[in-house]
Amino acid sequence: MRRAAPAALLYVLAVFALGALLGPLREFLLTPWTGALLATLLELPLVLLWSWFLAGWIVARMAVPRGAARWLMGGLALLLLLGMELALGRVLRGWDFAAWLAHLGSGPGLASLVGYLVFAALPALQRQP
Helix, strand or coil: CCCHHHHHHHHHHHHHHHHHHHHHHHHHHHHHHHCHHHHHHHHHHHHHHHHHHHHHHHHHHCCCCCCHHHHHHHHHHHHHHHHHHHHHHHHHHCCCHHHHHHHHCCHHHHHHHHHHHHHHHHHHHCCCC
16 A cells, blocks of 8 residues: 555656646647547547556556555545646636536536546556556
8 A cells, every 4th residue: 555655646747747748739739620529539548548558557667556555546646636637727727626627517527537537547457466
């Protein structure tokens, strides 16, 4: 269980970094052409594929045991990611907590929310011993 927190931090930072690279491309290049929902749906598989490989590498490299430790890793990473997303929404869009929650109820927000939940489950789904 002690390995879950450092693994979660590494996991969320690496995935968030990819999101920081893809987010502006999605917002400024894809969204004007496709709309916000389709742009989000096009970005999501790339982020989840990166998350899958990264989760596997981290659980193997940091020897995060199967079971509860990996679920804890994913849960902690999810909490950190949600906090980072909330802060980013505040800084870039001026959203308060209520506006951020309202966004999660929109089409693109729901797609993101599903992606967040898959992201959280990926460490536990890895087959590495």
